[in-house]
Amino acid sequence: MSTALIELNAAAVRFGRVSALAGVNFALHAGERVALVGANGSGKTTLLRLLHGQLAHEGTRRAALDAQGREPAQAMVFQRPFLLRLSVWHNLMLALWLARVPRNERAARAAQALARVGLTDQRERPARVLSGGQQQRLALARAWAARPCVLFLDEPTASLDPGAKREVEQLITEFAQEGMAVAMSTHNLGQAKRLATRVCYLEGGRVIVDLPSVDFFHDTLPDAAAAFVKGELGWST
Numbered sequence: 237m238s239t240a241l242i243e244l245n246a247a248a249v250r251f252g253r254v255s256a257l258a259g260v261n262f263a264l265h266a267g268e269r270v271a272l273v274g275a276n277g278s279g280k281t282t283l284l285r286l287l288h289g290q291l292a293h294e295g296t297r298r299a300a301l302d303a304q305g306r307e308p309a310q311a312m313v314f315q316r317p318f319l320l321r322l323s324v325w326h327n328l329m330l331a332l333w334l335a336r337v338p339r340n341e342r343a344a345r346a347a348q349a350l351a352r353v354g355l356t357d358q359r360e361r362p363a364r365v366l367s368g369g370q371q372q373r374l375a376l377a378r379a380w381a382a383r384p385c386v387l388f389l390d391e392p393t394a395s396l397d398p399g400a401k402r403e404v405e406q407l408i409t410e411f412a413q414e415g416m417a418v419a420m421s422t423h424n425l426g427q428a429k430r431l432a433t434r435v436c437y438l439e440g441g442r443v444i445v446d447l448p449s450v451d452f453f454h455d456t457l458p459d460a461a462a463a464f465v466k467g468e469l470g471w472s473t
Contacts, residue, residue: 239300240265241308241386241417242287247295249282249441256282257441260295264386264419269412271432271449272421275464278438280421281315284388287419288312308385309335315391317375319363324355327363328378335382349377352407354400368395376404380411387411389420393427405431425465429453437461 240263249257257279264270264287272280285291288310289299299307320327328346337345350356353373358366363374372395379387392408393401408431412418422428428435428449435452437445437460445452445461457465 245296270419270434271428274438279441310386311379311384312388325359331378345381349381353377386417
């Protein structure tokens with residue numbers, strides 16, 4: 237497999253006295269679609285944020301650097317996205333400016349992103365008056381438009397209707413096929429089975445299982461992971 241875009245070795249994260257992650261070894265490669273699964277509080281979102289470089293930690297986090305010493309371009313979409321007090325269109329355009337997308341490409345990319353998530357007719361509305369599902373789709377469009385090398389998704393379809401969910405899943409697949417690495421948390425095992433090339437099960441801040449998806453859903457798993465797959469552990473977010 238190619239050199240990892242981002243790699244963790246013996247990584248740990250603490251929030252005060254609470255150990256959120258401990259002893260995590262993890263590598264993310266171009267084109268991978270990794271689903272992080274586990275009960276609520278198992279560390280999935282914390283792991284995404286650590287991979288994204290947002291958290292102080294113990295152990296090591298290494299990223300492949302380009303010729304200018306920069307990490308791979310990354311974007312993260314949270315389950316509850318933060319949107320500015322601007323129109324849908326200007327939320328996108330500002331994100332592209334921050335991502336250093338050339339000026340002459342921004343409008344076309346923004347229009348394409350809105351079309352792909354079904355929000356073209358909402359472009360002039362204030363972003364914060366959109367419905368919850370529409371706001372999530374806007375956050376996804378904002379991330380995708382920047383064309384990152386790595387896309388982190390925290391429950392990306394939790395608030396979407398079935399049609400929009402299918403469209404988002406198709407886009408995730410397409411972006412990975414183009415070489416983008418995707419790491420996503422999900423409580424939807426059907427979604428993990430459909431999308432992921434690899435599944436990691438977390439428990440108590442540790443990665444207990446890390447397998448290709450075909451093996452995860454067919455091999456014998458540790459007891460807690462097997463119970464989760466059977467729906468015998470908590471599913472609420």
